[in-house]
Amino acid sequence: MRNYETILTSVDDGIALIQLNRPRVLNAINRPMVTELLDAFERFDRNDEVKAIVLTGNSRAFAAGADIDEMKNDDSVSLELLNQFKEWDRLATIKKPIIGAVNGYCFGGGFELALCADILFAAENAQFGFPEIKLGVMPGAGGTVKLTKLMGQKKALEWLWLGDPMTAKEALEYGVINRVIAPELVLEEAKKYAKLVASRAPLSVRLIKESVYKSVDYSTYEGMQFERKNFYLLFSSQDQKEGMKAFIEKRPAEFKGK
Amino acid sequence: MFETISYETRGKTAWITLNRPDKLNAFTPLMHKEMVTAIKEANKDSGVRAVVLIGAGRAFCSGQDLSGSTDTDYGEVLRKGYNPIVQALVSMEKPVIAAVNGVAAGAGMSLALACDFRIASEKASFIEAFIHVGLVPDSGNLYFLPRLVGHAKAMELAVLGEKITAQQAKEFGLVTKTVSEEEFMLEVETFAEKLANMPTKAIGLIKRYMNKSWESDLNEVLEYEAQAQKIAGESEDHQEGLAAFLDKRKPAFTGK
Incomplete structure (x- = not known):
């Protein structure tokens, strides 16, 4: 594995793990961390050994926010020229499944990073929120967009305007996360889920992810056209032949991702 | 360190004593804050494996100190003052014992209900005092009471607001045990120590x-x-x- 300064990475049995590693600042996300995260995600996305990626923090915090010191002297022009969110845009192009495991605080930029995961598991004591408004700003890496698409306009405004934390239970009720789990077991359950996804036909996993995200932005008609193309595309794969043959022969399929 | 309470660890047990005996340990805003701090301290200290809540003097806790209260937005008093105490007690993953040495009235009774165990001295009593001043039970009282004694009994206690003796409390399933005044402290210590040595x-x-x-x-x-x-x-x-x-x-x- 590469030596990163702000994250830890490893691969075990097809599952890549990316762990945010700035524990002294509750994993506050700074620019070097985003650069390293993107590098790690893109490497794992290209690595044939990796079937799914698990993203986590530590027991106290997934990430308590963005590094405020780093941006307190920025102005509009410096931010435009820096174009830091380009890296966040590229995080959205990762094709393999990303499973997020959240313990403790998940605020601001940390929450936005968690929302980059396709599936989110959270500890019973996890807390989510966008406190940016308390600093006189607002989310800048997709917070208002993704939260709104997940929970709806009215609920999103309620949370974004006050900037107060929501509990894991609330996040579950609003469809922001998938499961609430004992804090001790979140990472383990996330890895278990990652393994299950990894056992499914890889090309199907990939094209389903693409179609689901397109459907969020497209009209129903366009979304269905897009889905159809991906459906047809899978009929060029060996796994489709194997999957249907195995079904007829009443045996488990052996998928190769080809 | 604290003005309205005292905090002490003896062996593996943390003792939080409500310490305004001349006011029957009635709650003040400072006591709310100090209670939360003390509960969090007990939670954080890995050497602490059981917690005892007890009152100094003759009362356990007589509830809100009505003499000093000028705040009429009781909703905010609860959200800022009492509710954090209840939440801290419930989320602490260690056994908490209310050692009810005397009267537990109003929010003082609620405090005892939010604990995991209640041991009552024979001279202790519980009173759902809220109704006598035209108020409703609060600080988790409406949650815990029906779960402890059943809906019908809880309605009776909350609406009639009659004094519940230690003996009745035992009969209603409100307390784990009732102990004579002389044996009370020893029993609390023994019970706490027993819990503190469990897994x-x-x-x-x-x-x-x-x-x-x-x-x-x-x-x-x-x-x-x-x-x-x-x-x-x-x-x-x-x-x-x-x-x-x-x-x-x-x-x-x-x-x-």
């Missing part, structure tokens, strides 16, 4: 998921149990329990 991690998990059971259906609880058992099964105390069983000796649990 704390497992007790914490029991507390966590028994609380959640009230808001969950059977399938959810079955899943909580599976998760809790997995966690407990990986604890040192489970290994110690198994080893002691095989060696036919008493287990020495460390809480880990």
